[in-house]
Amino acid sequence: MRVLITGAAGFLGSHLSDRLLAEGHEVVGMDNFITGNPQNLAHLAGHERYAFIRHDVSNFIFVPGKLDAVMHFASPASPNPNSPYGYVNLPIQTMKAGALGTHNTLGVAMAHGARFLLASTSEIYGDPLVHPQDESYWGHVDPNGERSVYDEAKRFAEALTLAYHRFHGLDTRVVRIFNTYGPRMHINDGRAVPNFIKQALEGTPLTIYGDGQQTRSFCYVDDLIEGIYRLLLSDEHRPVNIGNPVETTILEFAQTINAMIGNKKLIFEPEKRGAGDPQRRRPDIARAKEVLGWEPTISLEEGIRKTIPYFREKLTQA
Amino acid sequence: MRVLITGAAGFLGSHLSDRLLAEGHEVVGMDNFITGNPQNLAHLAGHERYAFIRHDVSNFIFVPGKLDAVMHFASPASPNPNSPYGYVNLPIQTMKAGALGTHNTLGVAMAHGARFLLASTSEIYGDPLVHPQDESYWGHVDPNGERSVYDEAKRFAEALTLAYHRFHGLDTRVVRIFNTYGPRMHINDGRAVPNFIKQALEGTPLTIYGDGQQTRSFCYVDDLIEGIYRLLLSDEHRPVNIGNPVETTILEFAQTINAMIGNKKLIFEPEKRGAGDPQRRRPDIARAKEVLGWEPTISLEEGIRKTIPYFREKLTQA
Numbered sequence: 001m002r003v004l005i006t007g008a009a010g011f012l013g014s015h016l017s018d019r020l021l022a023e024g025h026e027v028v029g030m031d032n033f034i035t036g037n038p039q040n041l042a043h044l045a046g047h048e049r050y051a052f053i054r055h056d057v058s059n060f061i062f063v064p065g066k067l068d069a070v071m072h073f074a075s076p077a078s079p080n081p082n083s084p085y086g087y088v089n090l091p092i093q094t095m096k097a098g099a100l101g102t103h104n105t106l107g108v109a110m111a112h113g114a115r116f117l118l119a120s121t122s123e124i125y126g127d128p129l130v131h132p133q134d135e136s137y138w139g140h141v142d143p144n145g146e147r148s149v150y151d152e153a154k155r156f157a158e159a160l161t162l163a164y165h166r167f168h169g170l171d172t173r174v175v176r177i178f179n180t181y182g183p184r185m186h187i188n189d190g191r192a193v194p195n196f197i198k199q200a201l202e203g204t205p206l207t208i209y210g211d212g213q214q215t216r217s218f219c220y221v222d223d224l225i226e227g228i229y230r231l232l233l234s235d236e237h238r239p240v241n242i243g244n245p246v247e248t249t250i251l252e253f254a255q256t257i258n259a260m261i262g263n264k265k266l267i268f269e270p271e272k273r274g275a276g277d278p279q280r281r282r283p284d285i286a287r288a289k290e291v292l293g294w295e296p297t298i299s300l301e302e303g304i305r306k307t308i309p310y311f312r313e314k315l316t317q318a
Numbered sequence: 319m320r321v322l323i324t325g326a327a328g329f330l331g332s333h334l335s336d337r338l339l340a341e342g343h344e345v346v347g348m349d350n351f352i353t354g355n356p357q358n359l360a361h362l363a364g365h366e367r368y369a370f371i372r373h374d375v376s377n378f379i380f381v382p383g384k385l386d387a388v389m390h391f392a393s394p395a396s397p398n399p400n401s402p403y404g405y406v407n408l409p410i411q412t413m414k415a416g417a418l419g420t421h422n423t424l425g426v427a428m429a430h431g432a433r434f435l436l437a438s439t440s441e442i443y444g445d446p447l448v449h450p451q452d453e454s455y456w457g458h459v460d461p462n463g464e465r466s467v468y469d470e471a472k473r474f475a476e477a478l479t480l481a482y483h484r485f486h487g488l489d490t491r492v493v494r495i496f497n498t499y500g501p502r503m504h505i506n507d508g509r510a511v512p513n514f515i516k517q518a519l520e521g522t523p524l525t526i527y528g529d530g531q532q533t534r535s536f537c538y539v540d541d542l543i544e545g546i547y548r549l550l551l552s553d554e555h556r557p558v559n560i561g562n563p564v565e566t567t568i569l570e571f572a573q574t575i576n577a578m579i580g581n582k583k584l585i586f587e588p589e590k591r592g593a594g595d596p597q598r599r600r601p602d603i604a605r606a607k608e609v610l611g612w613e614p615t616i617s618l619e620e621g622i623r624k625t626i627p628y629f630r631e632k633l634t635q636a
Contacts, residue, residue, distance in 0.1 A: 091481040091484070092486075095478050095481060099478075100417070138444070138461065139461065141457075143457065143473045144476060144477065144480050144556075146484075149478075149481050152470075155470050156413070156474040158461050158462060158470075159462065159470040160417075160467075163413060163466075163467050168410075239462065
């Protein structure tokens with residue numbers, strides 16, 4: 001297959017490119033580098049089955065040659081309001097990537113007769129009132145909150161993708177991606193696992209907000225990419241949750257990471273929860289198990305072990 | 319003021335144009351006539367303060383001369399799945415009007431330093447779990463259902479409008495419009511009031527699905543336009559519900575309309591409710607009362623009396 005991947009310089013887009021190349025496919029990467037990192041692509045320079053087009057997906061897209069699949073992964077995705085990469089600080093770009101970008105990438109898929117896969121997100125469930133979330137849950141999203149620039153853009157992107165499937169008969173897939181971690185993620189992503197690894201490597205106390213009993217579910221990137229690859233090859237048009245359903249308390253994350261890095265310090269601060277921040281989110285992956293035969297296989301310890309070297313290198317460079 | 323109104327040939331856009339002209343303003347109407355009706359504009363031909371541009375808002379918009387306000391009313395809006403004007407049958411156009419159209423009209427407002435008013439909808443509340451709905455309610459919307467093409471497009475449009483307000487400092491307004499009726503609405507709109515008036519004028523039995531005890535809230539168009547005009551002149555950036563909070567049972571609507579037209583027949587059929595169809599929706603208008611001093615003043619009888627001649631003429635023409 002020859003596959004267009006937008007957001008190809010991002011955390012997930014770059015791993016996805018590697019996986020498709022390893023399977024023998026051709027990849028056309030696309031990115032505008034607003035949040036994507038050129039270093040994530042450096043190892044692909046000169047690869048005979050890899051091409052790259054620098055382009056903003058919110059503008060009309062033209063790709064020469066045939067395409068068998070279009071995978072739309074371009075979007076700011078970090079929830080960190082203190083990061084220049086956070087979608088809260090890139091509100092218009094985030095909404096354009098979700099709406100105009102999805103419209104343009106669907107257009108490319110139509111023009112090439114290619115299948116289309118949308119990278120959606122657990123954020124479409126918002127601050128959920130049911131746990132765990134299966135794909136039939138409609139979500140609980142503030143349409144006007146600060147996070148709405150991401151949540152509503154992705155909900156719109158899903159609705160548009162399914163409208164193209166129903167109305168134009170386009171061969172579409174929608175993956176709802178839950179929290180993921182691994183090499184190449186932004187060091188200031190703002191989520192608990194990268195924060196803790198960074199603090200532990202710096203030898204500073206790991207900051208726990210509240211009592212640390214709140215839980216998170218984190219999926220190692222290789223598991224996630226396996227699920228997405230299987231979805232691409234499947235015939236499933238309904239949205240599919242891909243994520244790790246194992247809930248771990250923030251305290252356990254901190255202790256695990258500290259133990260592996262040889263840091264011992266924890267610091268507890270009062271909980272600060274922004275309006276609309278989800279208190280808990282855990283995927284129900286019954287559909288992925290049933291239709292893709294997929295579930296995560298990489299333990300938290302193993303995943304963190306594979307992630308530490310990347311963060312260590314980044315901190316050395318900085 | 320010189321005001322751009324998109325969807326100017328539509329039911330609400332045309333009444334809004336009339337009101338602004340009556341107040342002494344200049345109006346630039348814009349429509350692509352996908353669902354708008356040129357007859358709704360015919361009386362404005364040659365008006366010295368009226369200009370018209372035939373254009374699809376999902377393409378880049380250029381308006382010569384100054385603009386003081388941009389009011390984005392362009393969108394298919396009928397929920398009737400059996401009408402060629404229903405948004406279910408125009409899914410891609412509906413999503414483009416909501417996302418690309420809002421992006422383009424916000425761009426025009428930015429370029430002209432104009433204030434911006436978005437026509438949003440009670441549909442952003444979906445199939446609500448609380449009654450009545452005030453503006454703080456997050457809604458209950460299926461992101462993948464047939465109606466999502468309208469609901470999610472309008473939620474996206476709101477989020478984008480508020481992002482422009484927060485991030486670019488644009489002077490924005492958002493009105494959430496509830497069920498409205500009056501002259502110039504589509505005769506096949508599919509909602510209860512036009513259906514009943516049409517059936518009564520044709521002398522056929524009024525079809526009631528279920529026992530008729532389900533309720534609806536309908537606002538006469540002049541009341542609605544008054545609320546929107548006050549919102550335009552206000553300083554309120556938060557969304558404001560505009561609609562009639564008086565709940566009437568479907569049976570009462572049918573009996574009222576039959577009595578006024580001199581028809582007596584009713585026919586009861588089993589309730590058929592599509593997935594995601596709202597069972598009940600009623601605006602909480604406390605915010606409109608407080609910040610705009612607005613509430614509806616036209617009774618159902620008076621509104622229906624003003625509406626009947628239009629439907630009678632349409633049926634004669636058909």
